[in-house]
Amino acid sequence: MTHDHDLVLRPTPAQTAAALAPPAGRxxxxxxxxxxRGLGATTVFGLPGQHALPLFDALRxxxxxxxxxxxxxxAGFAADGYGRITGEAAPLFLSTGPGALTALPALQESAAASAPVLAISSQVPVDGLGGHRRGHLHELRDQQASFRDVVKSVHxxxxxxxxxxxxxxxxxxxxxxxxxxxxxxxxxxxxAAETSVPVVVAPDGIPHELPPRPELTAVAAxxxxxxxxxxxxxxGGVVRSDASKKLRQLAERLDAPVVTTFGGKGAFPWHHPLSLQSWLEDRxxxxxxxxxxxLLVVGSGLGELSTNYRTFAPRGRIVQIDADLGKLEANYPALGIHADARLALTALLETVEEARADDxxxxxxxxxxDRIRQRIDGQGLRLExxxxxxxxxxxxATAPSFWDMTILTYWAWSAFDAGRPNTMHSAQGAGGLGYAFPAALGAAVADPDSPVLAVSGDGGALYSVAELATARQHDLPVTWLIVDDGGYGILREYxxxxxxxxxxxxxxxxxFVALAESFGVPGTRTTPESLATDLAAALKAPGPSVVVLPARLRMFGATHTQAT
Structure with missing residues (x-):
């Protein structure tokens, strides 16, 4: 009996001839x-450096x-945004030492949010490896060690x-x-060295599936x-596995209310009768x-933000489905099912019984x-x-948005209708500043026919202002809303x-308006009353734009104690 893994594809005579005589100069x-190229990549993000120049010359x-x-x-954030929108691995070219290390916060965010980024870095020449300290520029004792605790895998x-x-x-x-x-x-x-290795043709990089164990889904059902x-x-695992329809089918069959985490925004219709929306920070x-x-938890590790800062104390049984083995039962005892969300939800739909229909x-x-809205409405937060x-x-409705760590984002996590899956993205995975604008640029590269919104505070915006030059150089349709409150607003409140x-x-x-215009990017100073009009006009205009809203927003109180 022949198995698929026993099959060996034999090269044609033409392929053999080409392999024996690869082009010169490679x-x-x-x-x-x-x-x-053979794996299907079309776009590379990055920044050149001395050791990486042979890589960039080949890219040229x-x-x-x-x-x-x-x-x-x-560049790492841009690759992250591209990966989230496309679901494809986004190549990121980096140089040795300082260039590589500067990308660490972006890779931490990608790891926390499960965004597929393929970072390829140069290293000092071979004679400087293995503990030898040859004094090469940018040399680190063990460069890969700096990344092992951040990325999914090192190669x-x-x-x-x-x-x-x-x-x-x-x-x-x-x-x-x-x-x-x-x-x-x-x-x-x-x-840098010339190579005699044959031209690479159709390498095998097919990702493997992660189905659930049937005995576990039987118990869960x-x-x-x-x-x-x-x-x-x-x-977020529901969004990444494109399982939103499966989720809705299961919720309706069980007559089960659904709340989406901040990473899962859009996974369930906002105005569905069973939708608890995303008010996870409300008691x-x-x-x-x-x-x-x-409690069925799908594609979430039940981390700090999803458990109301660890005040959540469940009294019932938890069934947790997650593709990340390390997140299963990391915070709460559960029936842990290690699986892709879509495959696990499909298995549950095949076996779960339908609930009796009632209201x-x-x-x-x-x-x-209603109780959440009454509390919020009683706090005098109409501006927000x-x-x-x-x-x-x-x-x-179909345009993606990317949100930095700012007060308006904290509001959006709980109160913003994302509209559709995979349209609202934020830096809540790792929580670093400066994410929104460069990530939005990556999304615009992925789909240049759709406008993209980035939202930052003035503190976070200062991390990313250099990328106004990138937006202008590539004419990317990103509108950057900067809420200018004169400081790190959320830290001010904390x-x-x-x-x-x-x-x-x-x-x-x-x-910020004058700064944007100095890059050749149109800028508009707006007010809360004219924001909808000014922002819509900027999003409709071709190319990049900046809209600045001077406003000092406040956070809502979400405990049982009424805010005063």
Whole structure:
């Protein structure tokens, strides 16, 4: 009997002849770009450096599109945005030492959010490796060690013949559930030397599937079918596995309310009768989740933000489905099912029993949302609600948005209707500043026919202003909304609450409109009353734009104690 894995594809005579006589003038860098092309890559992000020049020279001679940014960390964020929108592994070219290390925060965000990024870095020449300190520029004692605790996997090529297999292996790792950033390292002299390795043709980098164990889904189906008060928490894994329709089918069959995490925005229709929306920071919703006798958690690790800063204390049984084995039962005991969300939901739909139809669950959802709205409406936060509503009004339904760590984003996590899956993205995975604008640029590269919105505060915006040059150079349709409150707004609130008086949070900042215009990017200063109109006009205009809203927003209080 012949098995598929026993089959060996035999080269044709023409392929053999081509392999025996590869074109002259190719280098190790060419092997990198040939492998990427063979795997299906079309676009590379990055920033050149001395040791990486052979890689960029090969890129110059290839058919891959190159989008260069001004800071390596921003290049990483752009690759992250591209990977989230396309679901493809986004190649990121980096140089040795400082260039590579500068991208670490972006790779941390990609790891926390399961965004597929394929970082390929140069390294000092081979004679400087293995503990030898030869004094090469940018030399680190152990460069790969700096990345092992951040990325999903590390892959090293030390010879040219290893390059195609190493990159294909890294590609597969980045795109196998759970998605994530991976690290490839190749020495400068390996990249620069002429090669006799044949031209790379169709490397195998197919990601592997992660189906659930049937005995576990059988138990989960029984628990859900017999539950009196089932509730579903839908995380980012539902969005990444394109499982939103499966989620809706299961929720309707079980008559189970659904809350989406901040990473799972859009995974469930916002105005569905069973939708608890995303009010995970409100104690009313936390109480409701605690009352569930079976809580199905799909594609979420139940981390700090998803558990109302770890105040969530479930009284019922938890069934947790996650592709990341390390997140199963990391925070709460559960029936842990290690699987891709789509495959697991499909298995549950095949076996779960349909609940009796009544209005009980929908009525309970309405009650919880009414109590949340009454609390918010009683806090005198009309400005904040109007600003968020203006953003939703101006943003086309299918347009993606990227949000930095700023007060308006905290509002959006709970109160913004993303409209559709995979349209709202934020830096809540790792929580670093400066994410929104460069990530939005990556999304615009992925789909230049759609406008993209980036939202930052003035503090976060200063991390990314250099990329206005990138936006202009590539004419990318990104509108950047900067809420200018003169400081690190959310830290100002945190410090004020914890210590009575904030320190180090007030900032001198530029005239953002004039700064944008100095890059050749149109800028508009708006008001809360004219925001919807000004933002819609900017999003409709071709190319990049900046809209600045001077406003000092406040956070809502979400505990049982009424804010004063």
């Amino acid at each position: 280098t190790g860098g060419d092997l990198v770009v040939e492998t990427l 001679r290839s058919r891959l599109r190159y989008v260069g940014l001004r800071v390596e960390n921003n 090293i090529a030390r010879t040219q013949s290893q390059i195609p297999s190493v990159i294909a292996e890294a590609w597969e790792s980045a795109l196998s559930a759970p998605h994530g950033p991976v690290w490839v390292e190749i020495p400068q002299d390996v990249l 029984h628990l859900l079918s017999t539950a009196a008060r089932p509730v579903i928490v839908a995380g 009313h919703l936390t109480d409701f989740l605690e009352e569930a006798d079976v 009980g669950a929908a009525a309970a959802v309405r009650d919880v949302l 609600q109007d600003v968020l509503a203006a953003v939703r009004e101006a943003l086309p 410090a004020g609450e914890a210590y009575g008086e904030p320190f180090g949070t007030e900032l001198s900042r530029p005239d």
